[in-house]
Amino acid sequence: MHQIQTTVVAIDAALSQAVDANPIFLSTTDKAATILDLRRLRARLEELELRVLASAQDVAEEIGARDVASWLVAQEVADSRPAHVALALARGLEGRPVVRAGLAAGRISVEHARVILDGLAALPEDLPAEVLDRAEAHLCDLATQHRPTDLRRLANHLLEIVAPEIAEAAEAEAIRRLEEAAHAKATLTISDHGNGMTRIHALIPEAVGERLHTLLEAFAQPRVAALETDGKVRPRNRLFADAFAQLLECVPGDGVPAHGGDTTAVIVTIPIEYLHSELGIAQLGDTNVPAGEARRLACTAAIIPYVLGGQSEPLDLGRARRLFSPAQHKALKIRDRHCRAEGCTVPATWCDAHHENPWSRGGPTDLTNAALLCGHHHRKAHDPTYETIRLPSGDYRYRRKIQTSLHARR
Structure with a gap:
């Protein structure tokens, strides 16, 4: 009987x-020692299994399987992915005697071995053999002192230890390849659900994602303490x-590339009676929005109102000059310091400039007709279900209007 078979029989008998x-x-001490011993023995047993797997192509050929991993799947003893992952590790260990020896001795785990092989595979292909050997030995030594997760982070800086003379250039090249791959895989889709909602799904380069995350954090920060109507703090995804x-x-219109011969602009189409009333809808691009939302956007966004009269005849194609100028914004920040809604402390930096007498009704764009409102209260100011009350202090109070039901009127 082969020595490996004898060993397997002995292990089986001992476990029995x-x-x-x-x-x-x-005892507590013995339990602790036994747990560590069993983990060490498991690593040794797994190394033995991987060693046999690496030499078992003939087993696969007996049934015409592609490889021994496929044979394991056919024997219904393993799922496909774990079986092929194990086979890849087995083949990788064949060329890494130091890693295999560490696993066979129980000094490192299979998880450590995978991290080490991944770290070595990430090194430049043209490294001298002696540098690769030093890298392998160094990672095996670190594996006896660090968890697999920590070892993976250390492996990212392997060249700085084993070949510092080429580390900087190799890292720059690795980052360049990573960025190229990220841009090649980048994708963004916008899907209209037809229920007033749009789903945005994106896979973008890490640097782009970090910039977007930073901007969203900045805009969301003053609203962290905002409460829902039931008194609960609004969740992070809602804030974002x-x-x-x-x-x-806040994207400036003059900073957007030309599109179709003109600076990109969004046109909102709205009948004049809806622009002046608290009811009705407007059309923002191909999407219907409440007229109140269109009026709110008219205060701050580079939205061009296309006003229709009777028989849908165009009356006016407004211009973005209705917006408050940067100098006026600065003056409002100095004057108001924060949102002018009663009790609101959102700082002026994060507020919109609101026309007290709506621009849609002829209100001028000047400081005497302006007040700073945070996004939450700016929506309330244009919400027809709320009434706006100007307090003696100059602040605004918003109160839901009393709705008279048909039953009550009858």
């Missing part, structure tokens, strides 16, 4: 002896959704 043993009778909307409204 312990099958009914109750670990409750072990509102922050994303505010970010889009």
